Amino acid sequence: MVIRSKGEEKIEVINVSKNFGQVKALDNISLTFEREHIYGLLGRNGAGKTTLLNIICNRLFADSGEVLIDGEQSCENDRVQSHLYYMSEKNCYPETMTVRDAFRWSDRFYPGFDNELAMKLCDKFELNPKKKMKQLSTGYNSIFKAIVALCVDIPYILLDEPVLGLDASHRQMLYQAIIESYALKPRTFVISTHLIEEITTLLETVMIIKKGSLVTIDSTENLLKAGYAVTGKSASVDAYTTNKQIIGEDVLGGLKTAYIMGQLDRSSIPNDLDINRMDLQKLFIRMTEDSKGGINDEN
Numbered sequence: 001m002v003i004r005s006k007g008e009e010k011i012e013v014i015n016v017s018k019n020f021g022q023v024k025a026l027d028n029i030s031l032t033f034e035r036e037h038i039y040g041l042l043g044r045n046g047a048g049k050t051t052l053l054n055i056i057c058n059r060l061f062a063d064s065g066e067v068l069i070d071g072e073q074s075c076e077n078d079r080v081q082s083h084l085y086y087m088s089e090k091n092c093y094p095e096t097m098t099v100r101d102a103f104r105w106s107d108r109f110y111p112g113f114d115n116e117l118a119m120k121l122c123d124k125f126e127l128n129p130k131k132k133m134k135q136l137s138t139g140y141n142s143i144f145k146a147i148v149a150l151c152v153d154i155p156y157i158l159l160d161e162p163v164l165g166l167d168a169s170h171r172q173m174l175y176q177a178i179i180e181s182y183a184l185k186p187r188t189f190v191i192s193t194h195l196i197e198e199i200t201t202l203l204e205t206v207m208i209i210k211k212g213s214l215v216t217i218d219s220t221e222n223l224l225k226a227g228y229a230v231t232g233k234s235a236s237v238d239a240y241t242t243n244k245q246i247i248g249e250d251v252l253g254g255l256k257t258a259y260i261m262g263q264l265d266r267s268s269i270p271n272d273l274d275i276n277r278m279d280l281q282k283l284f285i286r287m288t289e290d291s292k293g294g295i296n297d298e299n
Helices: 049-056 099-109 115-125 138-151 168-184 196-202 220-226 234-240 280-287
Strands: 010-020 023-034 038-042 064-069 084-087 156-160 188-192 205-210 213-219 227-233 245-252 255-261 274-277
Touching: 010 049, 023 049, 023 064, 023 188, 023 213, 038 049, 038 196, 049 084, 049 156, 049 188, 084 138, 099 115, 099 138, 115 138, 115 168, 138 156, 138 168, 168 188, 168 196, 196 280, 205 220, 205 280, 213 220, 220 227, 220 280, 227 234, 227 280, 234 255, 245 280, 255 280
Parallel strands: 038 188, 038 205, 084 156, 156 188
Antiparallel strands: 010 023, 010 064, 205 213, 227 255, 227 274, 245 255
């Protein structure tokens, strides 16, 4: 038995890069997922989120860099890989297997699987445990995979677009189930999703990736305090924003809105300007726009 110190219990991504032909999916990414935290891994389509999660889980190999899990190399290391559960878009269970049998097999792959909780969550989400995998809709396939993720006795849970196909009601139910699971048994959750506004209250730390590069890592609280929008006549906005960090601008007629990162000093705001805080989704959009203010959808 290997005994780890508290400081070693984490996932470390160190200078990881990955190319697919001429496309740079990840560019020298370094970040750390500490034990017993809830992280948001955010980025537009094609930003590199799924590639990063697949490298962490040893489903893809990095071109350079390394991943350490609890201080050990993760690549082709089945023992430390057993500390991870990755909920991806793909369902790996046979199409003819029932939900109930899939839970039984999950207990074999992940000792300590909470079958009682799994059945309670089936009742909560109205998922029929007698249904076969091939009979599940996109939404209920996501619910099934999320239930497995919440019931495994694993320290690191990686959720890639966990609410795919879920309606608003089921999404809120899942967010609540994650909170309850974390409160009952604190673990590390890494949630990759595009529905940022909905999960803001879940996230302790936010990591934003743009075109394969890390844009920022900070607590949700700090990010929400650091971003604000300034609106008014163009000349007044330009004068106020001199020497400030502008992450985006909108112009409509003679009015301009500038999006700022930095501390807000309300005592220095001219009377002809309006100031509004940005929520996490608006902040994310501005931080991940391309140089022309458009959306980056590169793969």
